[in-house]
Amino acid sequence: MRNVGIIGIGYTPVFVSKRKDVNIAEMISEAVEDCFANTGLGPDDIDAMVFGNMHTFEGVNMPHLWAADYIASLGKPVMRIATGGTTGMSAIHAAYYHIASGLHDVVMVVCFEKQSEGDSQVGLMGIVTPEIMAMLQAGIDISGSSGMGALAGGSAGAISFQASSYLARSGAGIEHIDGMAALERRNAAKNPYAHLKDANATAESVARTALISYPIRFGHICPTSDGATVAILASEEKAAELADGAAWIHGLANCASDASAGNILEGVITDPAEQMPCQLAAKQAFERAGIKDPKKEIDCVEIYNGFAHQTLMFLEKLGMCEVGEAHKLLDAGELEINGRCPVNASGGVVSTNAIGTSAMNRVTECALQILGQAGEHQVEKDVHKALSHGWGGLMQYVTITVLADKPRKG
Amino acid sequence: MEAPAENFFTPVVPLDFVYNYRVGPYIERYLRGFKDKKILGSKCPGCGKVVVPARMYCGPCNRRMEELVEVSQEGSLENYTIGHVILEKGAIKPAKGPYMLGLINLDGTDSLLLGRVEGVSVAAAKPGLRVKAVWKEELDGDFKDLDHFEPV
Ligand SMILES: [Zn+2]
Numbered sequence: 001m002r003n004v005g006i007i008g009i010g011y012t013p014v015f016v017s018k019r020k021d022v023n024i025a026e027m028i029s030e031a032v033e034d035c036f037a038n039t040g041l042g043p044d045d046i047d048a049m050v051f052g053n054m055h056t057f058e059g060v061n062m063p064h065l066w067a068a069d070y071i072a073s074l075g076k077p078v079m080r081i082a083t084g085g086t087t088g089m090s091a092i093h094a095a096y097y098h099i100a101s102g103l104h105d106v107v108m109v110v111c112f113e114k115q116s117e118g119d120s121q122v123g124l125m126g127i128v129t130p131e132i133m134a135m136l137q138a139g140i141d142i143s144g145s146s147g148m149g150a151l152a153g154g155s156a157g158a159i160s161f162q163a164s165s166y167l168a169r170s171g172a173g174i175e176h177i178d179g180m181a182a183l184e185r186r187n188a189a190k191n192p193y194a195h196l197k198d199a200n201a202t203a204e205s206v207a208r209t210a211l212i213s214y215p216i217r218f219g220h221i222c223p224t225s226d227g228a229t230v231a232i233l234a235s236e237e238k239a240a241e242l243a244d245g246a247a248w249i250h251g252l253a254n255c256a257s258d259a260s261a262g263n264i265l266e267g268v269i270t271d272p273a274e275q276m277p278c279q280l281a282a283k284q285a286f287e288r289a290g291i292k293d294p295k296k297e298i299d300c301v302e303i304y305n306g307f308a309h310q311t312l313m314f315l316e317k318l319g320m321c322e323v324g325e326a327h328k329l330l331d332a333g334e335l336e337i338n339g340r341c342p343v344n345a346s347g348g349v350v351s352t353n354a355i356g357t358s359a360m361n362r363v364t365e366c367a368l369q370i371l372g373q374a375g376e377h378q379v380e381k382d383v384h385k386a387l388s389h390g391w392g393g394l395m396q397y398v399t400i401t402v403l404a405d406k407p408r409k410g
Numbered sequence: 411m412e413a414p415a416e417n418f419f420t421p422v423v424p425l426d427f428v429y430n431y432r433v434g435p436y437i438e439r440y441l442r443g444f445k446d447k448k449i450l451g452s453k454c455p456g457c458g459k460v461v462v463p464a465r466m467y468c469g470p471c472n473r474r475m476e477e478l479v480e481v482s483q484e485g486s487l488e489n490y491t492i493g494h495v496i497l498e499k500g501a502i503k504p505a506k507g508p509y510m511l512g513l514i515n516l517d518g519t520d521s522l523l524l525g526r527v528e529g530v531s532v533a534a535a536k537p538g539l540r541v542k543a544v545w546k547e548e549l550d551g552d553f554k555d556l557d558h559f560e561p562v
Contacts, residue, residue: 019432020432021432021434021435022432022434022435023431023432023433023434023437024431024432025434025466025467026434026435026436026466029466029467029474042472043472058429058431059427059429068469069465069467069468069469070466070467070469072469072472074469074470114432116430117429117430117431117432118427118428118429118430119427119428122425122426122427122428123427125423125425126423126425126427129421129423129425130421130423133419133421136419137419
């Protein structure tokens with residue numbers, strides 16, 4: 001397979017609750033224009049397009065077709081990807097397949113969400129309710145996703161089982177979720193494209209926010225954002241011709257478990273904090289990337305964390321530390337932007353969540369760290385290899401992308 | 411195993427899907443134009459083409475269209491169909507009578523505008539027929555202000 005690198009990134013000027021001044025297509029075009037401006041490339045340089053947004057949230061499922069004028073896709077091959085929360089990273093993976101296979105040389109990925117134009121909780125329930133009803137009829141265990149219907153707060157209701165189990169298994173306390181959320185809000189304050197920013201956030205200030213569903217507080221939860229992200233990926237040959245540098249994809253993988261969001265892969269007791277797909281996908285991606293010890297070889301991490309406990313939980317599942325160790329790294333300051341294992345220097349999904357972009361931004365943020373272009377939220381240490389993680393589906397689907405500063409050998 | 415025939419499960423999903431799509435600055439100005447019985451298009455700085463309704467991007471040129479221009483209210487019927495049924499809350503029902511929907515190329519523009527066409531018999535309908543815009547009596551700055559087209 002051919003090497004593939006990310007050679008350009010574009011964002012909408014802001015990620016905010018409500019972009020009242022533009023329509024969907026106009027908002028997306030801002031990120032496309034930003035990417036072209038950053039790279040000096042134009043529509044003629046692009047061979048094919050991959051587009052992504054979440055099912056149901058704004059109710060638009062074919063914007064890649066009707067907004068063609070606005071994403072410079074007229075006359076080009078184009079496909080839409082929708083895998084749930086992981087959509088943005090699945091779109092990056094699709095572009096990777098396009099290029100690694102030799103079919104195309106330069107592919108543009110365009111992802112967006114304009115959550116203010118729909119109702120996210122209704123959108124989520126609109127997906128989950130028919131899904132679990134059909135699953136029920138097929139005799140499938142729905143215990144994982146049913147929490148969304150059974151508890152108030154949609155995904156926050158469902159996620160509380162996961163957070164509760166994580167705390168019980170890891171020995172971490174709710175104060176660690178508070179501390180993790182505070183760290184990410186502070187990082188977000190350094191990122192011009194982040195939504196919820198608080199330069200002065202502390203575990204104590206987060207602890208003062210209301211409990212939604214134990215152990216999840218309001219301050220642990222992602223916002224709903226409007227925004228778009230664009231990336232241009234290229235083959236090694238084209239990257240040398242078109243760009244000054246690139247962040248190279250060394251390994252990628254994805255994996256889903258059974259719909260109980262548990263561990264049928266491992267055993268019989270449903271535990272939404274087990275996240276076997278994450279462990280399996282990470283293992284596969286590391287193998288492909290030739291990484292033997294991620295603790296030593298990965299310089300920074302971007303984790304998909306709609307809820308702040310997930311940063312800690314997934315650090316363990318990804319093999320970035322031992323089980324039960326993540327909250328100790330937090331206490332030791334090692335997860336900070338200047339720490340030994342900087343995580344979500346961007347502020348993470350918990351600070352910015354235009355869903356179609358959320359898993360994609362984990363990749364683009366790792367790419368910016370590798371290229372040294374993250375600006376004020378550039379991590380202190382040198383970044384040679386970075387790990388990005390996406391999570392979603394029915395809370396049991398994970399995508400992984402490993403990036404590096406040099407093309408992969410062999 | 412014997413194939414079952416009769417078992418259904420019919421969940422009722424108690425959700426209201428409410429979408430509020432922002433129209434953006436171009437359609438905002440297009441609809442404001444309706445209040446003054448004006449039809450606004452946007453002009454591409456690349457190819458010079460004018461499209462109605464006004465919109466931000468010219469796809470073939472990949473250029474932003476900054477200039478809005480008032481266009482003619484007369485044009486030619488380029489394509490048409492005659493409806494005999496209507497859709498009411500998702501159900502197809504017979505229409506009160508046949509009605510014509512046309513795609514109209516307003517003079518000086520390079521696009522087609524969908525509109526109801528009145529006063530043209532089925533026998534007289536043909537591409538190239540000259541038509542003009544007819545406005546509602548009370549204008550609200552809404553798409554419905556441009557009520558229909560009729561022969562010049
Ligand atoms: Zn043009």
